[in-house]
Amino acid sequence: MTKSLVIVESPAKARTIAGFLGDGYVVESSIGHIRDLPKSADDVPPALKKVPWAKLGVDVENDFKPLYVVDADKKQHIQRLKQLLKDADELYLATDEDREGESIAWHLYEVLQPKVPVRRMVFHEITRKAIQQALSSPREIDRRLVEAQEARRILDRLFGYEVSPVLWKKILPKLSAGRVQSVATRVLVERERERMRFVTAKYWDLDALIAKKDGSTFDAGLVSVGRARVASGKDFGEDGRLTKSDVVLLDEAQAKALADGLRGQPMTVRSVERKPYKRSPSAPFMTSTLQQEAGRKLRFSTSRTMKAAQRLYENGYITYMRTDSTTLSEAALTAARRLIEEMYGREYVPSAPRTYANKVKNAQEAHEAIRPAGDTWKTPEDVSREVGPDEAKVYELVWKRTVASQMQDVRGESIVVKIAGKARDGRDVEFSVSGNTIQFAGFYRAYVEGSDDPEAELESREKHLPELVEGESLVARELKANGHETQPPARYTEASLVRRLEELGVGRPSTYASTLSTIQDRGYVFKKGTALYPSWTAFAVVSLLEKHFPELVDYAFTARMEDDLDEIANGAQNAVPWLRRFYFGEAANEGPNGAGGDNGLKTMVSENLGEIDARAVNSIPIGVDPNGVEIVARVGRYGPYLQRGEDTVSIPEELAPDELTVEKSLALLTAPSGDREVGKDPETGLTVFVKAGRFGTYVQLGEATKDGEKPKTASLFSSMKAETLTLEQALKLLSLPRTVGNDPADGVAITAQNGRYGPYVQKGTESRSLESEDQIFTVTTEQALALLAQPKTRGPRRAAATGPLKELGVDPVSQKPIVLREGRFGPYVSDGDTVASLRKGDTIDGITPERAQELLAERRERGPSTKSKRGRGGAKAKAAASEKPAAEKKAPAKKAAKKASTKKPAAKKASAKKSDEGDGAEAEDSRPAKKRSPDVTAEP
DNA sequence: CAGTGAGCGAGCTTCCGCTTGACTT
Numbered sequence: 001m002t003k004s005l006v007i008v009e010s011p012a013k014a015r016t017i018a019g020f021l022g023d024g025y026v027v028e029s030s031i032g033h034i035r036d037l038p039k040s041a042d043d044v045p046p047a048l049k050k051v052p053w054a055k056l057g058v059d060v061e062n063d064f065k066p067l068y069v070v071d072a073d074k075k076q077h078i079q080r081l082k083q084l085l086k087d088a089d090e091l092y093l094a095t096d097e098d099r100e101g102e103s104i105a106w107h108l109y110e111v112l113q114p115k116v117p118v119r120r121m122v123f124h125e126i127t128r129k130a131i132q133q134a135l136s137s138p139r140e141i142d143r144r145l146v147e148a149q150e151a152r153r154i155l156d157r158l159f160g161y162e163v164s165p166v167l168w169k170k171i172l173p174k175l176s177a178g179r180v181q182s183v184a185t186r187v188l189v190e191r192e193r194e195r196m197r198f199v200t201a202k203y204w205d206l207d208a209l210i211a212k213k214d215g216s217t218f219d220a221g222l223v224s225v226g227r228a229r230v231a232s233g234k235d236f237g238e239d240g241r242l243t244k245s246d247v248v249l250l251d252e253a254q255a256k257a258l259a260d261g262l263r264g265q266p267m268t269v270r271s272v273e274r275k276p277y278k279r280s281p282s283a284p285f286m287t288s289t290l291q292q293e294a295g296r297k298l299r300f301s302t303s304r305t306m307k308a309a310q311r312l313y314e315n316g317y318i319t320y321m322r323t324d325s326t327t328l329s330e331a332a333l334t335a336a337r338r339l340i341e342e343m344y345g346r347e348y349v350p351s352a353p354r355t356y357a358n359k360v361k362n363a364q365e366a367h368e369a370i371r372p373a374g375d376t377w378k379t380p381e382d383v384s385r386e387v388g389p390d391e392a393k394v395y396e397l398v399w400k401r402t403v404a405s406q407m408q409d410v411r412g413e414s415i416v417v418k419i420a421g422k423a424r425d426g427r428d429v430e431f432s433v434s435g436n437t438i439q440f441a442g443f444y445r446a447y448v449e450g451s452d453d454p455e456a457e458l459e460s461r462e463k464h465l466p467e468l469v470e471g472e473s474l475v476a477r478e479l480k481a482n483g484h485e486t487q488p489p490a491r492y493t494e495a496s497l498v499r500r501l502e503e504l505g506v507g508r509p510s511t512y513a514s515t516l517s518t519i520q521d522r523g524y525v526f527k528k529g530t531a532l533y534p535s536w537t538a539f540a541v542v543s544l545l546e547k548h549f550p551e552l553v554d555y556a557f558t559a560r561m562e563d564d565l566d567e568i569a570n571g572a573q574n575a576v577p578w579l580r581r582f583y584f585g586e587a588a589n590e591g592p593n594g595a596g597g598d599n600g601l602k603t604m605v606s607e608n609l610g611e612i613d614a615r616a617v618n619s620i621p622i623g624v625d626p627n628g629v630e631i632v633a634r635v636g637r638y639g640p641y642l643q644r645g646e647d648t649v650s651i652p653e654e655l656a657p658d659e660l661t662v663e664k665s666l667a668l669l670t671a672p673s674g675d676r677e678v679g680k681d682p683e684t685g686l687t688v689f690v691k692a693g694r695f696g697t698y699v700q701l702g703e704a705t706k707d708g709e710k711p712k713t714a715s716l717f718s719s720m721k722a723e724t725l726t727l728e729q730a731l732k733l734l735s736l737p738r739t740v741g742n743d744p745a746d747g748v749a750i751t752a753q754n755g756r757y758g759p760y761v762q763k764g765t766e767s768r769s770l771e772s773e774d775q776i777f778t779v780t781t782e783q784a785l786a787l788l789a790q791p792k793t794r795g796p797r798r799a800a801a802t803g804p805l806k807e808l809g810v811d812p813v814s815q816k817p818i819v820l821r822e823g824r825f826g827p828y829v830s831d832g833d834t835v836a837s838l839r840k841g842d843t844i845d846g847i848t849p850e851r852a853q854e855l856l857a858e859r860r861e862r863g864p865s866t867k868s869k870r871g872r873g874g875a876k877a878k879a880a881a882s883e884k885p886a887a888e889k890k891a892p893a894k895k896a897a898k899k900a901s902t903k904k905p906a907a908k909k910a911s912a913k914k915s916d917e918g919d920g921a922e923a924e925d926s927r928p929a930k931k932r933s934p935d936v937t938a939e940p
Numbered sequence: 941c942a943g944t945g946a947g948c949g950a951g952c953t954t955c956c957g958c959t960t961g962a963c964t965t
Contacts, residue, residue: 010959032959040952055954073962100958153956160955168953178955310960322958510957518955638941648941691942698942713942737944755944767945821948828949835949 005088006121007081007108009095012314013126017094020128021135026084030095031077035068035107037157042839043069049858056161058154060602064579066154070111082112090117092138097122098364099565103149106141125329125368126319148568151575155179155561158583159552162605163545170614171540171635176522179558180507180515182545185524186553187500188492188534189542195658198488199240203231204255208431209478210267210419216466217477220419220431225250225258227428236486255481261423262476269472270420270430277436278409281443283326283356284369284402287509288502290321290394293401295495298393299530302494302513308390309370316373317383317391318398322509323367326356328402332368335375336406344445348407356405361505362562371402380450400446407443412436417468421476435465488658491531506558533656536620536633536640544617548604619643623662631665633657644669679727681734686711688730690722697722699730715754717773732777737762741781750784752776763788809849811856818852820844834859 004025008014011029018027037057038044044054048067051059059065070078085091091114093105105120119138123130160178167175206222222230228248237243250258285293287306294305309321328336333353340349358365372378372395380399384392419431438444441458448457492500498512507515519525524538534542545553567573585600619632622642631644633651640651642665649668651660678688678699686702697720701712714733716725737753743763750763752770759770761784768787770779804819811818811831818831827844828837829852836859838847 011961030959031961033957034959036957037955040954042952073960096958104958149957156956158955162954164954174953176954180956314960508957510959515956522954641941650941700942710942715942715944753944755946757945760945762945765945769946830949837950839951 002089003087004090004092005081005084006092006094009101009104010320012316013320016126016316017131020126020131026088028081028084030081030104030108031074033100033104033107034074034078034111035070037066037153038069045069056157058157060158060583063576064154064583066150068107068110078111081108085112085114085116088116090119092119092121092135093141094121094123094134096366097124098366099145099149099152099569101366102142102145103153106143106146109141124327124366125331127329127331130329142569144571145569147575148565151568151579152561152565154575154579155582158579158601162601163549163552166548166605166609166612167541167544169609170544170612170617172537172637174522175537175541176518177541177545177549177552179552179561180501180511181518181522181524182541182553183504183506183555183558184497184501184515185519185534185538186542186545186555187497187504188519188525188532189538191489191492192534192539192657194238195488195491198238198658200488201236201240201242201486202251202483203233203236203486204250204252204481204483205230205232206255206259206262206431207480207482208262208476209480210431211475211477212466212468213473218433218466220417220433222258222429223418223432224248224430225427233484233486238488240486252481252483255483258423258427258429259479259481261425261427262421262429262479265421265423265476267419267421267431267474267476269468269470269474270418271416272468272470273416273418275414275416276411277414278411279442280409281354281404281407282401284328284371284405285398286323286326286360286369287321288324288360288498288512290370290397291498291512292495293397294394295493295498295530297397300390300394302498302516304390305394306513308388308394312387312391312395312398313373315387317378317387317395319369319371319373320367321370323365323370324358324360324363324509325365325367326358326369327365328353328371328406329368331375332371332402333406335372335377336403339377340403340407340446343449344407347440348442348445350406350408354406360502361559369402370398372399377402396450400449403449404443404446407446408440410438410442410444411440412438412462415465417465419474433465435463437462437464491533493530493532494527495530497532504555504558505562506555528656536635536651536657539620539633539657540618540635543620544612547617548608548612549601552601620657622660622665625662625666631662631669633660642668676722678725678730681731688727688734690716690725690730699725699733701734717754719773736776738776740779740784743781743785750781750788752779752784761787805844806847808847808852811853813853813857813860818849818856820847820852829855831856 001024006014006017006021006025006027008017008027008029009032011031014027014029018025021027038054041049041054044057044067048054053059053061057067057069059067091112093108095101095104095108101122109118118141120141121134121138123134156179160176163177163182164175167177208220208222209217210220211217224230225248228246231242231244231247231249235242235244235247242249283289290309291302291305294300295302298305300308306321309318312318313321337349337353377399380392380396383395383399387395414434414436416432416434419433421429421431423429438458438461441448444458444461445454448454451457490496494516497516501507501512501515519538520527522537523535524541525532525534527533542553551557564573564578568575568578581600583601585603587599618635620634622631622633624630625644629645631642634641634643638650639653642649642651642660644665647669651668655664676690678690680686681688681701684701689700689703691698691700697716698713699716703711712734714736716722716733720729737751740750740752740761742749748764750761752759752761752775754760754773754776757769759773759776760767761770761779763784766788768790770776770787804821805827806820808818808820808829810816814831814833816831816833818829820827820829822844827842828835829847830836834856836855838844838855842851842855
């Protein structure tokens with residue numbers, strides 16, 4: 001008997017299929033992709049580390065040849081697959097039938113190097129019949145489809161890894177750009193821009209309480225006055241003006257006057273219009289619609305929904321949860337129809353199963369819709385006893401949606417009643433009221449299933465009106481004028497953003513949740529409740545991309561890419577020229593060796609980098625103040641801030657971009673700063689302030705005077721808080737430095753104070769750190785002298801910096817001893833000339849002399865890059881500064897001082913925590929905020 | 941972003957799509 005190895009993508013799927021296949025088959029999973037481009041240089045094999053494209057993992061000069069590496073945590077699994085293959089007579093690659101699945105099959109083939117016959121099999125539903133059929137009709141791996149996947153992968157890598165560094169240089173380090181995330185961010189930014197542009201309009205209308213002859217009453221709304229329709233929200237544009245001319249806009253006075261003129265007036269039923277209506281159920285869930293529904297109904301985030309769905313899938317309650325298909329298998333249709341007939345009766349079963357056309361662009365449909373698994377479906381009540389609360393809720397959504405999707409339409413009747421009247425001033429008015437009744441509940445039955453009182457639930461979906469006949473006489477008993485304001489378009493939620501991305505064809509079922517995490521992790525988006533707010537960083541990034549990479553953030557970019565990938569998959573075009581056009585420009589394929597392109601990605605991220613004005617892209621215009629001075633929001637290294645001329649102020653974190661109007665900006669800029677008065681110094685009579693500064697909170701004695709004399713300041717101790725600081729504490733701080741005493745030997749004074757590196761004692765030019773801030777006040781002359789008597793290297797900092805942790809023999813190149821030290825940036829090895837940091841995977845204990853030599857050799861290989869780089873960076877920065885003298889002229893002294901100070905180690909160290917400067921010489925780094933909101937504390 | 945003292949050198953960040961555990965609390 002032959003043994004066959006079958007490899008699918010998911011372990012849960014493998015278990016299910018194994019049950020169908022029996023003894024002759026071993027079913028395993030690949031657990032997704034098995035190889036990928038290297039994530040960073042660390043993943044590149046040593047032999048290739050030096051090639052210029054090592055970081056990209058794509059040899060752009062050589063037909064974009066990709067370098068594939070097996071992920072570290074996949075290596076063991078590959079070994080296992082190889083082992084299983086040894087005992088097999090044939091191999092079935094049964095990965096999903098889509099672009100990615102085909103690629104996984106090919107990578108498996110390449111990595112496993114099977115010596116036995118290999119067959120590719122595909123199936124769309126996991127039933128015994130479908131699997132058997134797939135086994136008996138295998139095919140070959142579709143190389144073109146694999147090429148299309150490879151092209152997609154390479155394009156995404158080039159986009160992500162070439163454009164992200166542009167953001168590091170021009171905006172902030174560690175930012176990212178990508179085909180999917182950048183469009184997602186742009187969608188949010190554009191919506192916020194709409195909200196910022198939006199002008200609210202006010203309009204009024206009337207509600208009438210109308211009485212029948214028999215005394216019963218009902219409410220109706222005003223629809224027209226003097227034959228003209230009354231304006232409502234939808235009649236206004238975003239500028240707050242009416243978009244139509246044939247409507248009547250009521251203001252408060254007019255509405256109230258009209259209400260007065262109608263009170264007690266006779267009215268007549270002008271028309272009663274009854275119309276049958278029907279509602280059809282929605283399609284079964286796919287990933288995006290499940291995420292939307294769970295977001296709307298359960299307020300779940302996409303990742304919470306997916307975690308619950310994953311558990312339901314793994315435990316056999318639902319089918320695969322990452323799908324873009326709304327198709328139900330034959331088995332599912334049968335199960336649904338039988339269930340509906342049994343639970344609700346034959347009249348709820350449509351004559352033929354419903355099918356739903358897939359509206360998703362680029363749908364790959366490798367799986368079926370998300371539905372209860374199996375041939376008979378457990379009820380939500382049964383499942384809720386077996387799983388956790390989240391899972392139970394998600395299962396209930398899936399069950400109801402799936403069952404409803406195969407039920408009959410809801411049928412009912414809608415009624416619209418128009419009521420005519422005349423105001424006392426003679427104007428004709430018309431009111432309207434509508435209702436609806438359900439005649440046949442259809443699929444609503446499934447949705448009310450499980451509620452305490454299904455009939456009452458159904459009834460709540462109806463709106464009953466009193467019996468009204470044409471010509472009937474009524475009285476307007478009460479009238480109320482209601483004021484309304486138009487609302488800007490709502491912010492996106494996770495659910496609605498997923499829907500928008502899906503409309504654009506951007507992203508895949510497996511990535512919606514992670515894309516949302518990414519844009520939040522990067523600080524592009526933050527959530528308040530369920531609403532997604534774009535940050536100022538997002539504004540800066542999006543405006544940079546729109547201006548300099550418009551093609552890449554075009555909403556149709558992915559759609560066009562998909563069209564091209566389809567052509568690559570069906571042989572109508574080839575991947576290499578396609579990638580060449582993208583990377584080297586349109587003309588790339590015409591010139592020899594692909595040279596000559598001028599509008600490609602590569603040019604834009606290299607030669608043309610200088611065109612991107614960091615200052616400009618980081619400035620988001622807000623408006624002008626009454627004097628015509630421009631106000632801009634800017635993204636700086638220490639957070640977003642507002643700038644008007646020389647005035648700057650931090651933008652409070654919780655403030656949404658669209659709330660930062662000109663008025664609000666002026667309020668922030670002119671508001672009393674976050675400074676607090678602690679009290680008055682009894683000696684000088686000067687006011688003592690607490691302020692937030694670059695290096696944290698500090699106290700200040702008096703205010704800065706015009707004659708350039710600076711007030712005395714002192715940092716707060718870490719144990720103190722700005723809000724609770726007392727005058728006593730403040731004065732104590734301001735009394736520093738404290739004279740500890742005199743050295744009896746030479747009479748020189750010893751002082752104790754706080755400094756850049758913390759508390760210390762000082763005598764003349766000698767200083768030593770203290771261990772705690774409190775010691776500034778408690779240290780005695782003897783203790784201070786003892787400290788000062790110790791050599792400098794004895795301090796805790798210095799000990800770590802200078803004491804070699806390990807000696808690692810003599811370097812064969814330099815013939816000098818190698819030592820391992822712990823430094824500011826972590827452990828490193830050095831032979832005195834060359835210094836090399838330990839890399840990922842290296843440990844202090846595990847380092848060998850050989851490894852140390854290797855590290856040093858690698859470091860030498862790269863040359864004295866540090867210094868030369870710095871030289872270039874510095875020169876560039878200077879050149880850039882001199883290029884824009886106009887911008888600098890306003891506050892030359894201040895800016896120059898600041899620039900100089902950022903170059904000082906102290907400033908660098910202070911900023912390193914939040915964001916390393918890297919070689920981002922051009923990035924916005926001046927942050928001259930004078931004022932700060934009290935609740936924002938500076939980074940240490 | 942206040943202004944106060946020491947010293948030793950970087951290397952990395954990032955994409956999109958497939959898929960699960962491995963770890964803790």
